[in-house]
Amino acid sequence: MKKKHIFLPIIIAGSLLASCSKDFMERYPTASVSPPTFFRSETDLKTYTNLFYSYFPGDAGIYGEAADNIVKSSVAREVSGTRLIPTTDSKWGWGPLRNINFMLNSENVINYKDVEVRNHYIGLARFFRAYFYFEKVRWYGDVPFYNVVIETNDEANLMKPRDPRTLVMDSILADINFAIDHLDDTKSVERVTKWTALALKSRICLYEGTWRKYHTEFSLPDADKLLNECVSASQLLMESGVYKVYDKTTGPTGKPYQDLFCQLTLDPVADEVILGRRYSNDLSLKHNLQFYITARTQGKPGFEKRLVNSYLMDDGTRFTDQPGYDTLQFFEEVQHRDPRLSQTIRTPGYTRIGQTEIISPDFEATMTGYQPIKWMNIPTYDGNGQSVQDLVLFRFGEVLLNYAEAKAELGTLTQADIDKSIKLLRDRVNMPNLDMAAANANPDPYLVNQYKNVSANNKGVILEIRRERRIEMVMESNLRWEDLMRWKEGHLLTDAFQGMYFPDPGFYDLDHNGSNDVEIYTGEKPPSTGPYQIPASDLSGGTKGNIITNKNIAKTFDETKDYLWPLPIEDLNLNPNLDQNPYWK
Known part of the structure; x- marks a missing residue:
């Protein structure tokens, strides 16, 4: 068996993860790490930068999305439209940035004699600074940009106002371009490389380009320039030959799409995976994924009906x-x-x-009846905190989708572009290719009704690419929330989330195996005979219809303010030069 190398974030002799702004301004990362004594060897640089990997999202941040794809028993405030201005908020934390800038401003790093080694680790730090600030911009828009370590007597920086989003994004692109130019190009699923930086740039530029295109209320320039940067970064990855769509039938299920996510280790799917998070039973590095999907106490996640409706028929025609x-x-x-x-x-x-028993959806563990299996492995890992499969952070499939979407939004997409992007994803599952001319000639009315802001130019194919993205990338890195925000389609969060359809009260054998799985009842709850019982009042029509989830929660989305997060009160009080986001005052 191939040996797995697991790189752990290293915390050196103290807390390097200060998250509030006060801690950010007060000290070196640790008492034992100071410019005169550290960063004198490549080992020092590697040891210190291992910490940065902890800044990537953890397990739930990768698979636990909660926009309009996955329905849970509770509704997050950002989904229900009931966010309040917080007193404090970890999203406004600056500890990671201090650690990054501490290294970048060290004289020992700046003067490190081996230029190639120096630039590699500077490139790594600038990758993570770009990643850090991209998150800040997505959440808050304008934010103060710092490229120095701020001391307690530096009042000018301590009291700095927010910098314009355009300036911050220019700085992000400068960082990520440096990383692309200087990071190692050796393929790795666990180390940030040049290819990871290209994938991040592809994601960043698609997000910001479409944000600027659709959020005209902010009057931001250069949407097309950013979309062209997305195309260029994606194309470099696509033409490098380093990655391809994973299509082997030798995995645990023999189904390449499912196997891409259910493998215990990412090594067999390294054809497609650009970067992942490692876990290990031997090292007790575990997560909660299978417990989340199978337990009765973890929110009962289920696919929403409109997502299920979005999947095409296997001949490429529209289900709807x-x-x-x-x-x-x-x-x-x-x-x-x-x-x-x-x-x-x-x-x-x-x-x-690993089992032969055929099982139906378990309504004890899913709100809608459409129970996820993405990422699932053998039942051994179903227990609380017992999952050990590696998780994907960046993969080639996303880059292909970014490329196609950016070109479609620019108006430069051709059928040849689709053939080298969307087609590869559909080929993996033996689906017919997307026909650009047919899509534009007859945009899907079902999708037209959802996505209100798509322009007439390339409307049909843009809608089809959004369909493809939603299906291909579901339950990955919260991308659906980001998509709705950048497309300015937050209104979709206000619609009632629905599940399976039932035409009448009675018993239902969901998979036609001769055993009833669900009972829909009216009036008083009858004695249980085994099937899961659902009151007819939970259906959209009273006695028939789709399951309505969270029916007592009235969801709203304020188009004037809910696309950005509010700044926390404590930080506004500490720095009176910070201003609150529009309409949150």
């Missing part, structure tokens, strides 16, 4: 073009669909990896 599509029962609605549907949720015939 079928007469009566909205009243089909579970067994019928999942037949002859894009294979990614049955590789992402439990459908009739589903078995756990």
